[in-house]
Amino acid sequence: MQPFATMNSGYLLRAENISKSFPGVKALDNVQLHVEKGKVHAVMGENGAGKSTLMKILIGMYTPDAGRIIYKGKPVFFNAVHDALKTGFAMIHQELMPFPELSVAENIYMGNEPLKSFPGWINRKKQNRDAQLLMEKLGLKIAVTRRMKTLSVAEMQMVEMAKALSNKAEIIIMDEPTSALSDRETAVLFNLIRELKAQGIAIIYISHKMDEILQIADTITVMRDGKHIATCPAGTISNEQLISLIVGRALDTIFKKRAVVPGETALSVKGLTGKKFKDIDFSLRRGEVLGIAGLMGAGRSEVVNTIFGLEKPTAGTIMVKGKAVVIRSPRDAIQLGIGLITEDRKKEGLVLSGTVKQNITLAALKTCCSGPFIDVQKERSIAKRQIQQFAIKVSSGNQVVNYLSGGNQQKVVLAKVLLNDPDILILDEPTRGIDIGAKAEIYKLMNEQVSKGKAIILISSELPEILGMSDRIMVMHEGRITAELTGAEATQEKIMQYAMQ
Amino acid sequence: MNMNLSKIKLPSGYLSKYGIFIAFLGICVLLSLTTPYFFTPQNILIILRQVSINGILAIGVTFVIIAGGIDLSLGSVLALTGVVAASFAHPGTYPLIVPVLLGIGVGILVGAVNGLTITVGRVAPFIVTLGMMTIARGLALVWSNGRPVTNLSPAFNDIGGGDLLHIPVPILLFVLVIIISAVILKYTRTGRYIYAVGGNENAARASGIRINRVKLFAYIICGGLAGLAGIVLAARITTGQPNAGIAYELDAIAAVVIGGTSLMGGRGSIAGTVIGVLIIGVINNGLDLLNVTSYYQQIIKGVIIISAVLLDRKNAQ
Numbered sequence: 001m002q003p004f005a006t007m008n009s010g011y012l013l014r015a016e017n018i019s020k021s022f023p024g025v026k027a028l029d030n031v032q033l034h035v036e037k038g039k040v041h042a043v044m045g046e047n048g049a050g051k052s053t054l055m056k057i058l059i060g061m062y063t064p065d066a067g068r069i070i071y072k073g074k075p076v077f078f079n080a081v082h083d084a085l086k087t088g089f090a091m092i093h094q095e096l097m098p099f100p101e102l103s104v105a106e107n108i109y110m111g112n113e114p115l116k117s118f119p120g121w122i123n124r125k126k127q128n129r130d131a132q133l134l135m136e137k138l139g140l141k142i143a144v145t146r147r148m149k150t151l152s153v154a155e156m157q158m159v160e161m162a163k164a165l166s167n168k169a170e171i172i173i174m175d176e177p178t179s180a181l182s183d184r185e186t187a188v189l190f191n192l193i194r195e196l197k198a199q200g201i202a203i204i205y206i207s208h209k210m211d212e213i214l215q216i217a218d219t220i221t222v223m224r225d226g227k228h229i230a231t232c233p234a235g236t237i238s239n240e241q242l243i244s245l246i247v248g249r250a251l252d253t254i255f256k257k258r259a260v261v262p263g264e265t266a267l268s269v270k271g272l273t274g275k276k277f278k279d280i281d282f283s284l285r286r287g288e289v290l291g292i293a294g295l296m297g298a299g300r301s302e303v304v305n306t307i308f309g310l311e312k313p314t315a316g317t318i319m320v321k322g323k324a325v326v327i328r329s330p331r332d333a334i335q336l337g338i339g340l341i342t343e344d345r346k347k348e349g350l351v352l353s354g355t356v357k358q359n360i361t362l363a364a365l366k367t368c369c370s371g372p373f374i375d376v377q378k379e380r381s382i383a384k385r386q387i388q389q390f391a392i393k394v395s396s397g398n399q400v401v402n403y404l405s406g407g408n409q410q411k412v413v414l415a416k417v418l419l420n421d422p423d424i425l426i427l428d429e430p431t432r433g434i435d436i437g438a439k440a441e442i443y444k445l446m447n448e449q450v451s452k453g454k455a456i457i458l459i460s461s462e463l464p465e466i467l468g469m470s471d472r473i474m475v476m477h478e479g480r481i482t483a484e485l486t487g488a489e490a491t492q493e494k495i496m497q498y499a500m501q
Numbered sequence: 502m503n504m505n506l507s508k509i510k511l512p513s514g515y516l517s518k519y520g521i522f523i524a525f526l527g528i529c530v531l532l533s534l535t536t537p538y539f540f541t542p543q544n545i546l547i548i549l550r551q552v553s554i555n556g557i558l559a560i561g562v563t564f565v566i567i568a569g570g571i572d573l574s575l576g577s578v579l580a581l582t583g584v585v586a587a588s589f590a591h592p593g594t595y596p597l598i599v600p601v602l603l604g605i606g607v608g609i610l611v612g613a614v615n616g617l618t619i620t621v622g623r624v625a626p627f628i629v630t631l632g633m634m635t636i637a638r639g640l641a642l643v644w645s646n647g648r649p650v651t652n653l654s655p656a657f658n659d660i661g662g663g664d665l666l667h668i669p670v671p672i673l674l675f676v677l678v679i680i681i682s683a684v685i686l687k688y689t690r691t692g693r694y695i696y697a698v699g700g701n702e703n704a705a706r707a708s709g710i711r712i713n714r715v716k717l718f719a720y721i722i723c724g725g726l727a728g729l730a731g732i733v734l735a736a737r738i739t740t741g742q743p744n745a746g747i748a749y750e751l752d753a754i755a756a757v758v759i760g761g762t763s764l765m766g767g768r769g770s771i772a773g774t775v776i777g778v779l780i781i782g783v784i785n786n787g788l789d790l791l792n793v794t795s796y797y798q799q800i801i802k803g804v805i806i807i808s809a810v811l812l813d814r815k816n817a818q
Contacts, residue, residue, distance in 0.1 A: 310707065331709040340707065348707045351700035353767040362697055363708035365690050372689045416708070 018067035042217035060084035090164030100149035105131035154185035255468030272316030291470030339422030357397035407438025552782035561726030569766030575750035577637035582731030587741025612724020650741030661737025700767025
């Protein structure tokens with residue numbers, strides 16, 4: 001560890017007093033991040049804590065409203081990702097963006113191909129040779145002539161890192177790199193990270209996984225609600241301390257306990273099997289919140305999407321209110337009284353080019369119609385009522401949804417789905433990327449629905465949320481249910497244990 | 502969180518629709534000043550009569566484009582429906598209603614084939630309608646043995662050349678199509694679903710909308726209107742011409758694009774398309790009056806199409 005006296009000169013990168021606002025959200029508020037050469041600096045925080053925004057600023061995707069970035073003692077300004085790459089920054093995105101039809105070597109040298117003396121001609125031999133050298137330097141055994149699409153996700157990630165090295169990157173940002181990796185692959189990745197460290201490369205490592213952080217990180221920075229909370233050497237902090245820093249607030253203040261006695265069974269699923277999950281059994285009662293926990297890729301969304309008719313099951317039965325049903329499309333599901341708030345509100349929740357009013361009434365347009373014609377007055381008044389009830393902050397229902405904050409967009413989705421008054425409400429990551437105020441409002445709405453006797457399924461990767469809101473928690477791992485936890489046995493540690501198996 | 506959240510702007514469509522209308526008025530004023538004949542009742546009727554066929558086609562394809570698709574087969578469908586209608590329109594054979602219904606019916610059929618191949622067959626609209634472009638052209642040539650179908654009844658020819666209440670019939674038909682289409686798009690459930698499907702197919706599906714039906718409807722409307730345009734054209738030139746309408750789809754799509762409808766779908770209006778159609782018509786007419794050769798006319802038309810989209814892109818950002 002560097003002594004603090006050399007603080008000003010010892011850091012490879014200093015991001016100082018960074019602030020960034022989006023309409024309706026202060027995403028970053030005076031944040032610091034100091035990164036040393038040859039160290040792994042973990043950045044932790046809940047979803048919406050501002051980690052991604054900070055990383056996007058470091059890599060030049062966003063420009064900060066205030067603050068400065070000092071690299072090797074000099075202030076740097078990135079107007080575009082290109083600038084950051086040239087300076088020596090690289091980012092391994094959570095979702096990789098390879099060129100699947102091209103070879104490994106071609107992917108590594110994309111935009112930076114070794115040329116022949118004849119202008120514009122790529123020197124393929126040199127490209128493959130250089131790529132091979134790079135692979136050897138990293139101790140990787142991937143043939144550089146293989147097509148990218150034949151690689152596993154882990155291998156693609158390593159190729160991305162090789163690419164970063166070929167660009168002479170000295171700071172590599174990794175955003176949840178292990179979310180799609182098996183334990184064995186994670187171990188290989190960690191070896192590679194140690195190799196990079198030894199070569200003096202600094203790594204900014206974003207992850208939710210405690211055990212990984214404690215394994216690989218040298219320094220930990222915790223962020224919460226867009227603010228810098230703490231930075232400390234990894235060895236000096238316990239798991240529990242870290243969690244309390246990340247969560248940072250008494251959960252009881254946000255999650256109010258309900259006093260609802262669950263009623264009859266609203267939905268039950270037996271042996272449900274699909275492409276990414278197998279033999280799912282559970283039942284859900286009226287007045288109950290069933291949480292589904294698990295890591296990304298555990299098959300949680302696929303299960304609820306199948307119940308909602310967005311995906312086809314390969315086996316199993318679904319019973320709604322005691323009757324076996326066949327759900328072929330979301331339309332069938334809606335008619336059976338099921339509502340789904342999808343995981344990705346921009347992809348499946350909203351027509352972004354449409355207005356707030358049009359989005360709210362979209363799934364229940366029939367109620368605003370006489371015959372085939374839309375009753376304009378009625379539609380307006382229904383939309384207005386929903387806007388008020390869901391506290392959507394807009395100047396009018398004619399505002400285009402694209403320009404609303406994430407929290408307001410999510411409330412539009414809720415207002416839309418609840419306009420059909422579903423008896424079974426499924427929420428898939430309903431608070432992802434929205435601020436704490438909007439989160440609290442969404443929890444309140446959920447509680448209202450439960451007290452009306454509705455049944456709710458909640459999928460969430462945020463453990464405090466799932467613990468605070470659920471009556472029962474089902475944990476999934478690689479497409480199977482690994483545990484069902486109730487009451488006192490449901491703890492963050494237990495959930496993580498079953499989620500990671 | 503999204504990049505463009507950081508830039509607040511006016512609701513899209515507003516400015517661009519307005520902008521294109523101002524551009525249209527500007528062009529009209531300019532032409533009125535440079536050529537005295539431009540702003541006379543006779544000339545305005547000529548322009549309207551000229552644009553009505555492209556106008557009907559453009560309104561049809563507006564439905565498809567808002568729904569997120571495209572239709573390249575319009576010109577060929579126009580020819581096919583024209584020869585089919587004409588061959589049932591010889592004097593003293595069938596009542597007028599027969600060729601009219603057959604023409605529109607063939608258009609609807611072609612639209613349905615397009616729509617079903619795209620939705621059920623899951624083939625890209627560009628490819629399906631590109632294929633249909635040559636299929637329908639071939640059918641028109643087969644049906645007519647490659648020869649123009651002539652000797653049509655005066656009643657049929659009146660659809661293209663006659664007047665009703667001193668207004669040419671094609672103009673009346675165009676106006677009727679405008680009104681019905683605008684009402685469908687703006688005030689019916691199906692119309693709203695067309696915007697939703699074009700704006701975000703996944704969200705529309707998750708909202709319980711039967712997206713295949715909605716798309717099919719758009720292609721059927723488009724085909725039916727191409728059928729109507731085919732009848733009007735055949736009546737106007739008093740011939741069912743199997744080689745008619747080559748590249749008409751491009752003029753129709755150009756009008757839609759000039760009118761601010763997004764080729765990505767989900768955004769656009771009938772009013773915009775009508776203005777797009779009028780801009781193309783007024784420019785063609787004005788450049789004729791100014792004795793600009795047709796070579797230059799093509800260049801100018803192309804520049805206007807691209808400028809309109811540039812203007813739209815700026816507003817949409």
